[in-house]
Amino acid sequence: MVTPRLRPMGERALLAEVDDLAQVVGLHAALAADPPVGVDDLVPAARTVLVAFDPARITPAAVRAWVRSAADAAPDAVTPGPLVEIPTRYDGADLEDTAAVLGIPVAELVDRHTAARWRVAFTGFAPGFAYLVSDDWPWDVPRLRQPRTRVPAGSVGLAGEFTGAYPRETPGGWRLIGTTGAPLFVPDATDPVLLTPGARVRFVPQRSRIPAAPGGDSAGGGSNAAAESSRSELSSRPRTSPPPGVAALEVLAPGALAMVQDLGRPGRAALGIARAGALDRAALRIANRLVGNAETAAGVEIVLGGFRARAVTDTWVAVTGTLAEVRVDGRAVDAYAPVLLPAGAELSIGVARAGARLVLGIRGGVAASVSLGSRSTDVLASLGPAPLRAGDVLGVAEAPDPVPVVDVFPWSVPGSVVEVSLAPGPRADWFTPAAQRALRETAWTVSSDADRVGIRLDGPVLERVRHDELPSEGMRPGALQVPPHGRPVILLADGPVTGGYPVIAVVTDATLDRLAQARPGDLVRFRGV
Structure with a gap:
């Protein structure tokens, strides 16, 4: 009989920890046999199985009870795979x-x-x-x-x-x-x-040379350096012509980095595939609503602004996210409002004055190719469309709803202090009480190592009470890993799905989007554990 130790991984997942890898295999087989509605992912690792769930569809107590019941029925031997x-x-x-x-x-x-x-x-x-x-x-x-x-x-x-x-x-x-x-x-x-x-x-x-596999360079890595390499690979991919859908916008200048994003690829972590998708999911949802799209439609995520495009045909757009000047043919227009671009008109989005990311919603949604159920670009795994560059033409599909009449949409400018809430992490007991206090009381500085994979924070060292090596275990967006240097790293949407550094806490899903607007030099404060 397997008796798992259940550890919280934020408010939307838990780690079921057992004694060895053989027990992991048995427990995972039992859990995967009949997961209840609301359980979205099962990620086995060296000594744990991560169980991700949706609290709106199943309660944490019900998840814990199900895991314990499945553990009682875990097989001693698992049927061999292919x-x-x-x-x-x-x-x-x-x-x-x-x-x-x-x-x-x-x-x-x-x-x-x-x-x-x-x-x-x-x-x-x-x-x-x-x-x-x-x-x-x-x-x-x-x-x-x-x-x-x-x-x-x-x-x-x-x-x-x-x-x-x-x-x-x-x-x-x-x-x-x-x-x-x-x-x-x-x-x-x-x-x-x-x-x-x-x-x-x-x-x-084999004695002879092994030929390269088709698509063998299309998977991901595990660090910010890997993300930069992946971004370079994505940028060098050949474009397809003509674009899918009806041509809507021609990119004149992408700015620092612009890429297609939707709500990502949830539920595939067991295959090593991250959720990806827009970092500021709320901004994407709002942009889509403003132009009559389904909230799942793909838009353009723009880092730090500097984006310009020309309308190929009459096109409705909306710009959300952080604060930047938005103009059509040199005339200032409102952000967080539907804007009609006549054919030939030029849209320009200036440099972000605060925050880090903007979202451009286009009526019909960007009709990029679908990879593993999503149009999102994952910079770590080199999945999805290549980052945009001058000359690219964005096609769109049909929009399901009319463009709403909007006089004003309430929104606020991201501040230089980002406040996020924390839920308990599975390895909080690896850290001293002083480290727990420092986590909550410090105004952490966003370092230059910040991208879609994760954000490294500068501040005091979080001292451990345990210094042994942690076997690899499942990770989630929002997890605060603490590497040996003692300063936390917050994993984001493109981050790895397993990791070997202890997680002291997890950013709540409701406040995770705020980190999309954190730029180097900004401060991050954590509230509640």
Whole structure:
């Protein structure tokens, strides 16, 4: 019988913690067999299963009762998944050093790795990245002391008790022993992830060069540096012509960064796929309402303003989010109001005077291509449309509702102090009482490391009472991870779905959108735990 320890992960998720990976596998199988309405995601990890739920459809008490009941029925053995063979050339940069660390010949390392019966314990870190374990593998392989800033796509590595393959180029600290061309993650495929939890895996040695897999560079990484790399990849993607839908706007200047966003890809974290979507979801919903769209329609998220576009045909638009000057052919118009752009008119959105992000809603919604159920751009995973650039033409679909008559829409300018509310985190007990007080009492400064993946805050060090390494566990947007340097990092919509740093608290969903407007140098204050 599995007896999970239930830990809160904010107000919309919990971690069910057990003693070992075998119990995780059994518990996850029991939970996945018949989840109740309102449970949106199950994310297995090394010692936990994250259960994400919607409090509007199921109460936290009901979720806890269901998890305990399922744990009582968890099977001792799980039916093996499908067998997947991974062609591998053992030519990794760390092959010889890893064999030396383990005190065995290289040939024995290769033989043991190929003979082992591996299975996917869980996924995470990036779409398509699977953590594989084996009862036949006797070693705990130390990670590199200095992680690489770039690990080539297709690299096969070892770390701890795990082996795995990188779906795309990303930073990483695993020891690289080989390469594969297997299509680990193909976002436009019916089944985009090759290695799913429970699958059996066999590494098949190859002597010839392994060709690159189609779409093998389309998965994500795990840091702000990876986000920058992904953004570069996205920007270099070829455009399709003509655009889908009816041509509405031609981009003249995208500003610092402009990209298509809708409400994202919820419910796919078990495959390593982040929610993504607009950081300021409220601003997107309002922009869509103002032009008669469904709230789920895609708009344009604009970082720091400086955006210009020309109407190809008569087009209704609305600009929401932060404060910036909005003009049509040089004439000032209101934000948070529907505006008709006659064909040929130029829309300009000035530099943001406060806050960080604006949303441009276009009647009909941006008709970008759909990837895994969403038109959102995920900068970490390189999913979705490429960031906009001059010359792009935005197509739109039909709008379901008429443009409403709006005299004035109430809104406020984001301040330089962002206040957000906190709910309990699963690892609050890893920190001293002084750290808990400092978290609430400090005015934290937003550092220059702030993007759609997460925000690093500068301030006092949050001291721990525990200093052991935390096995990887499920993460959520809003989670406050505390790395070894002791300063919190708030994960946002494009952040990784698993992580190995303790989460002291979680920003409530109702106040999470406010962080979309935090810019370097702004202050963040936390209220309530």
